[in-house]
Structures are given as structure tokens and as C-alpha cells.
Amino acid sequence: MSDDELREKLALWKVEPQIPPDFQRNVWQKIAVRESKPKLPLFGNWNISWLRTPAFATCVIVLGGLAGTGFGLIESSQANSRNWKSLEAKYVQSIDPYEHLRTL
């Protein structure tokens, strides 16, 4: 058989695969099922779908803000106490010459 004859025979050969009517739907369905349950691969595939919610992120941010405020209040209380003591010392220095000379 010559090359031209072979080429003609190959052109006549048409492949027509038979795809089931719901093939595409099934594929997407399987993908959707798999993606709807995100897993954390560590510690035995825990279901962490609740982590992708903005509500969770908002709660964590609010908690962080509250914690920062709490620590800020504690630190400011201690700073105010130190400042109050330094103001007392400042007054004592203003009336006691020995204390005034000691701090020069």
C-alpha cells in the first residue's frame, strides 16, 4: 500500500466515542462532593469547614482586640502608678534641698 492510499484510509477512519448522557454531571458532582468537605491533613483529617467562614475570622479578630485592650489596661495601670510615684518624688525634690541635690 502506498502512502497516499494509507492516508486516504486513515482519513476515512472516524472515531465516535459513546459518552453517557449524564457523564459531565456525574464528574462535577463528584468534584463538588469532594470539595464541600475540606479536610486538614494533619491530625487525622479533621473537618475544618467551619474555619472558612468570615464569622470565625471576625470572632478571632474581636477576641484579639479584647485581649489587647485587657493587656493595655493592665500596662497603663502600672505605668500610671509609676508616673504617680515620680510626681510625688518631684514634689518632694521641690521642697527638700537634700533630695534636690541627690538627684542632680
Place this chain on the structure above:
Amino acid sequence: MSNPSTPTSISERFRPEHWLLFALIGALAAGVIAFYGCNFFATRDLREMAAAPNGGLEWLQREFHLSGGQFQKIEALQSAYAPVCNEMCRKIMEANSKLDRLVSENRGVTPELAAAIREAGLVQEECHQQMLAHIYQVSAQMNPADAQNYLRLMKSRVIQPALSSDTAVRATTE
């Protein structure tokens, strides 16, 4: 045909690990901002007082609940006492430096050294008298309860530390 797995909301565009990271970074940022903001505003008042030149008097006004009139009188007493205090400082420095020089120069108690010791003692005595007089004048401007607290505080911060030995005082107060 629509794709059931096409994300329809922003929450589905990100992986759960990304949301967790965003939440942690956001919480950290919120915590830091809240901490420094709270600290700044809560300490601003006293920081400004500490930086002010008459911060000591403002402390006195708040600590002993002075009214406007009481504060003005005490401020006037403080202004009148300031040159006295400066003069005391000068005399103390002069007497102490002279005493220090003589102690270093001599190997025995010379009449000059004895005189310098007496002079330092006299300066100290004069300083205590002036200070006490001022403290009593200031306490006289206060309400009775605050005056008592003021005198107690001044005794512990000024008078008792100035005594050469406060063991006798401690024995009677403990």
C-alpha cells in the same frame, strides 16, 4: 451548563488554611493596635503632668483634694519658698564640699575641721527648720484629714530619712 463547584461567595474562594491565617494576622493586628491605643490614651493625662514643670504641685492638688483657692495659696507659698530652698542648696553644697576637702586633707580632727563639721550641722539644722516651717504652712491650707495625711507622708519622705538615725523613731512606731 453551570458548574456546581464554581464558587459563589468570597468565603469559598479561599482555602480554610488561608482564612485561618487571615484570622490570626487580623487578631494579632487588632491586639497590638488595641494594646498601644489603650496604653496611650489611658496614660496621656499623667504623662503630660509628669512632663509639665509644675507637675509636682498638680500631684499635690490631686493627692490631697485641694480646692482652687487652697491650691492658689499653696502655689504662692511654694513660690515664696523656692528661693529659700535654692539658698539652702547653695549653703549645703558649700558646707559639704568644704568638709569633704578638709577631711581629705587632714589626718586628725583639727580646729578647722571641727568648725566645718559644726557648720555642716548648723546648715542641716537650718534646712530642716525651713522645710518643716514650709510643710506646716502648706498643711494649714488643707482640709484637716488631708493635712494629716500630708504631714504623715512628709514625715516619712522628708523628715525621717533626714535623721542621722531613725531607729528610735522606728521603735516607737512599729
